Amino acid sequence: MATESFPINVAASVIADISAGIYRTPAGALKELISNAFDADAKSVRISTGDPHFRTFTCTDDGSGMTPAKFKEIMGLIGGSSKRDSGQYSEFCRRPLIGRIGIGLLSIGQICRRFEVFSSARGSDKKFRARVNLAPYTRPEARRIQLGTQLAKDSKVKVGDAEIEEAPESSEKHYTRIVMEDIIPGFAEQLQSEPMAVIGVTPRKFKKGDMRTFLASVSNDQVARHGAYAQLIWELAVTAPIQYLPGGPIRDCPQLDDIRRRLEEFRFSVYLDGVELFKPILLPPAMSTAHKVYPRLDYEKSLGDGRKLSVRGYIYWQKTRILPRELQGVLVRVRNVGVGTCDPTYLGYPRHEGWKFSQMFGELYVDEGLDEAINIDRASFRETDEAYLALQEFLFQRLGKETDEGAGIFSSIKAATSEIAHRRKVKETAGRLQRTAAVIYGRPRPVTLTETEPDEGAPSGVKVTPNEVRVDGELLQGVPVKYRDLFMGVCAVLDKKLSASVPATRRRELLRKLAELFAAQ
Amino acid sequence: MADFQTIEKRRQRARSTYTDLKKHYVRITGWLPIFGQYKTGSHHVRYLTLCAKLAIDIRYFRSKGLLFFDKQQQSYPFVTFIERDSQDYAFIAESLGRTRLPLKGDLEEILLNPADYPKEFKDLSGTFPHDIINLDFTGEVVRPADPPYNTTIRAIEKIVELQRKASCKRWHMFLTFRVRRETASGGADDELRRIIESNLVNEAARTAYGTRPAPMELRAQEYKEFLRIGMAKFLAGIAATQDFTFALDDSYYYERTSPEGEKYYILTLIAGFAAPRSSSQLQDPRRAVVAYARCVPQIFMSSAVDVVARLRTAGESERITTDLRPVLDEVEGLGVV
Numbered sequence: 001m002a003t004e005s006f007p008i009n010v011a012a013s014v015i016a017d018i019s020a021g022i023y024r025t026p027a028g029a030l031k032e033l034i035s036n037a038f039d040a041d042a043k044s045v046r047i048s049t050g051d052p053h054f055r056t057f058t059c060t061d062d063g064s065g066m067t068p069a070k071f072k073e074i075m076g077l078i079g080g081s082s083k084r085d086s087g088q089y090s091e092f093c094r095r096p097l098i099g100r101i102g103i104g105l106l107s108i109g110q111i112c113r114r115f116e117v118f119s120s121a122r123g124s125d126k127k128f129r130a131r132v133n134l135a136p137y138t139r140p141e142a143r144r145i146q147l148g149t150q151l152a153k154d155s156k157v158k159v160g161d162a163e164i165e166e167a168p169e170s171s172e173k174h175y176t177r178i179v180m181e182d183i184i185p186g187f188a189e190q191l192q193s194e195p196m197a198v199i200g201v202t203p204r205k206f207k208k209g210d211m212r213t214f215l216a217s218v219s220n221d222q223v224a225r226h227g228a229y230a231q232l233i234w235e236l237a238v239t240a241p242i243q244y245l246p247g248g249p250i251r252d253c254p255q256l257d258d259i260r261r262r263l264e265e266f267r268f269s270v271y272l273d274g275v276e277l278f279k280p281i282l283l284p285p286a287m288s289t290a291h292k293v294y295p296r297l298d299y300e301k302s303l304g305d306g307r308k309l310s311v312r313g314y315i316y317w318q319k320t321r322i323l324p325r326e327l328q329g330v331l332v333r334v335r336n337v338g339v340g341t342c343d344p345t346y347l348g349y350p351r352h353e354g355w356k357f358s359q360m361f362g363e364l365y366v367d368e369g370l371d372e373a374i375n376i377d378r379a380s381f382r383e384t385d386e387a388y389l390a391l392q393e394f395l396f397q398r399l400g401k402e403t404d405e406g407a408g409i410f411s412s413i414k415a416a417t418s419e420i421a422h423r424r425k426v427k428e429t430a431g432r433l434q435r436t437a438a439v440i441y442g443r444p445r446p447v448t449l450t451e452t453e454p455d456e457g458a459p460s461g462v463k464v465t466p467n468e469v470r471v472d473g474e475l476l477q478g479v480p481v482k483y484r485d486l487f488m489g490v491c492a493v494l495d496k497k498l499s500a501s502v503p504a505t506r507r508r509e510l511l512r513k514l515a516e517l518f519a520a521q
Numbered sequence: 522m523a524d525f526q527t528i529e530k531r532r533q534r535a536r537s538t539y540t541d542l543k544k545h546y547v548r549i550t551g552w553l554p555i556f557g558q559y560k561t562g563s564h565h566v567r568y569l570t571l572c573a574k575l576a577i578d579i580r581y582f583r584s585k586g587l588l589f590f591d592k593q594q595q596s597y598p599f600v601t602f603i604e605r606d607s608q609d610y611a612f613i614a615e616s617l618g619r620t621r622l623p624l625k626g627d628l629e630e631i632l633l634n635p636a637d638y639p640k641e642f643k644d645l646s647g648t649f650p651h652d653i654i655n656l657d658f659t660g661e662v663v664r665p666a667d668p669p670y671n672t673t674i675r676a677i678e679k680i681v682e683l684q685r686k687a688s689c690k691r692w693h694m695f696l697t698f699r700v701r702r703e704t705a706s707g708g709a710d711d712e713l714r715r716i717i718e719s720n721l722v723n724e725a726a727r728t729a730y731g732t733r734p735a736p737m738e739l740r741a742q743e744y745k746e747f748l749r750i751g752m753a754k755f756l757a758g759i760a761a762t763q764d765f766t767f768a769l770d771d772s773y774y775y776e777r778t779s780p781e782g783e784k785y786y787i788l789t790l791i792a793g794f795a796a797p798r799s800s801s802q803l804q805d806p807r808r809a810v811v812a813y814a815r816c817v818p819q820i821f822m823s824s825a826v827d828v829v830a831r832l833r834t835a836g837e838s839e840r841i842t843t844d845l846r847p848v849l850d851e852v853e854g855l856g857v858v
Contacts, residue, residue: 048614053644056625058611062856116607129525165525179607209594274595274618
């Protein structure tokens with residue numbers, strides 16, 4: 001049989017579709033601009049959204065800027081980033097580079113159809129303005145242009161038009177400013193929307209001010225309940241390589257100082273509509289909340305394809321549900337940038353651990369090895385990638401099998417939970433006994449419930465141990481544990497009824513007899 | 522759209538004026554007391570401004586406690602600003618934080634072509650009424666290439682109309698523009714001259730007009746005074762048609778030189794508008810006519826403050842410099858790009 005071979009082509013519109021639809025949320029698109037600024041050694045990025053109508057977005061950073069030639073190179077070959085050709089670190093601040101394939105600028109295509117870029121490169125005495133129009137390339141005609149064999153010189157696949165003009169600029173200034181207009185209607189509408197209202201849930205009000213106030217205002221339930229703009233703030237703050245709120249992520253946890261320090265050393269700030277963002281992670285919500293930190297989830301592994309996986313992380317658990325709910329799960333950060341949001345399944349942990357998942361939060365800083373596993377949306381992973389599988393295995397092992405303390409995190413949590421439950425039970429029992437003692441003696445009397453043998457010559461009051469009950473230091477022999485509460489109750493009734501007519505010594509005698517009776521059971 | 526180099530030259534010019542003491546003199550002596558009139562008790566001043574890149578006016582009035590700023594939320598909930606230049610808009614929006622309405626666009630285009638800018642017009646008109654509207658134009662209000670009834674004039678009319686539609690009882694407009702006889706519009710000037718001349722048939726107005734040269738000569742000899750009276754009269758006319766009374770509270774002028782060496786004046790009018798009737802009264806055209814007739818002599822009797830002369834007064838420059846310093850420090854701290 002004759003074999004026929006034929007070329008495989010892709011419509012040009014695929015590129016346009018990609019440029020317009022890579023990111024799932026508004027924050028996903030803006031996150032790319034922040035990452036670009038981080039890679040360009042910017043100290044700060046200022047974003048304005050045009051809140052409350054979201055008609056114009058702007059993003060300005062004081063990074064190294066671009067020359068017109070560099071801009072043309074980036075826009076002329078989307079996906080052909082050369083950022084890491086000269087190393088893994090940025091030129092001036094030696095930051096680990098985030099960008100890898102050069103599509104960050106295209107994220108703007110998700111926000112608007114028309115934008116202007118103003119930039120001046122470090123040391124240059126010129127600036128440029130580039131006006132980019134993506135609109136014509138989202139039309140149906142673009143679907144008829146084929147990629148592949150027709151990618152000859154004269155049939156380039158165009159995603160947009162760009163015009164560049166130059167003007168003088170002070171050589172001391174370096175920056176990139178992007179002004180986005182003609183905002184895609186759905187994008188602006190999404191930011192104005194309150195999605196929970198659609199399902200009949202009253203949207204909650206939140207404070208747009210400083211991050212601590214914002215966090216307090218969304219911490220009762222779920223950030224999503226506060227609308228899409230609250231989610232935008234949340235996602236940007238959680239994922240960007242910025243500092244934690246002071247004291248964060250975990251209060252009084254010096255073992256995490258190295259993580260805090262690495263972010264501080266970047267000296268990188270992001271402002272959204274005038275407010276400086278900080279990672280809104282500050283746990284436990286109050287120091288009185290029972291909690292536990294597993295501070296050293298560190299891992300290094302050489303992979304078969306020559307890559308090396310390097311992880312630094314921690315897991316936090318608290319007795320109560322973690323709120324807002326968006327913090328329940330593990331957040332993987334690749335080169336300090338959050339990939340997606342917290343994963344409540346812990347990378348697909350195979351066993352059902354019930355309520356524990358809602359009480360845990362963790363971060364895994366992956367410094368090496370995982371870049372290639374990130375999908376193009378930078379919000380999810382290719383789950384068949386060797387590095388991802390290694391990370392998954394490591395996490396599962398720490399959760400299920402072993403920790404620094406021996407047992408797996410889940411077992412440790414279970415033990416901690418039992419311990420807390422036991423302590424609570426002891427406290428409750430003591431309270432109950434105290435109330436009973438008050439009934440017996442007509443006034444409150446101190447009651448202690450001890451786990452050990454009582455001291456000799458115990459002071460007055462009722463003392464109950466698993467093996468004995470003492471009244472005013474006198475041992476009431478042999479009341480079994482399971483009858484202690486019942487015994488005390490009977491004592492109370494008798495005491496109440498007889499206190500007026502029977503002297504105290506007689507009543508104690510009666511109790512002794514009763515104790516023997518219970519002991520005989 | 523203008524080419525990039527032209528835009529940059531214009532921005533460069535605007536930037537060089539932000540430390541201008543003459544402009545700040547007008548802020549202190551003209552604008553500040555008016556803000557004080559509106560900031561009473563729990564009422565916050567509702568402010569619409571063409572604030573330009575550094576938004577000195579917003580920062581200054583905030584620093585004086587006259588413009589409400591929610592520090593915790595980094596928000597100016599009673600400020601609306603409009604800026605057409607992309608770079609300047611970005612800087613204002615990013616450095617101020619949230620405002621009641623940040624609007625990128627051309628004020629005149631938006632107001633006069635609502636069909637082309639439906640969303641922008643809706644957003645902008647939704648912010649009315651304002652207590653103070655600061656129209657600090659960088660250019661002339663009567664331009665040589667435009668017809669006398671040009672877009673700037675029509676935009677001002679539209680603003681007064683929007684204030685009336687929003688049932689504003691009392692408000693002020695600060696109108697600042699460039700005056701240069703060499704580049705003025707002959708047609709517009711002729712119309713302004715005719716308006717002034719028509720008023721001079723009235724005895725009271727003629728007396729108030731005083732010893733000034735006749736309008737024709739005034740235009741030739743004292744163009745800035747001619748335009749000051751003419752524009753004030755024009756505003757008074759608009760006020761009357763929109764059922765407002767008008768008062769020219771103050772006016773200021775000072776000289777400037779362009780980078781090309783051309784001399785021109787900056788003229789600022791501080792105009793008060795008030796509804797002559799309560800909401801329960803019927804509209805009475807006679808009331809507006811009477812109010813207009815009353816304000817004409819007041820305009821003719823007024824005189825503009827020569828800012829340069831005032832700054833020559835001992836200690837005045839130092840006082841203005843000291844007053845402006847905190848705002849300049851704030852602006853410089855922003856790391857302007």
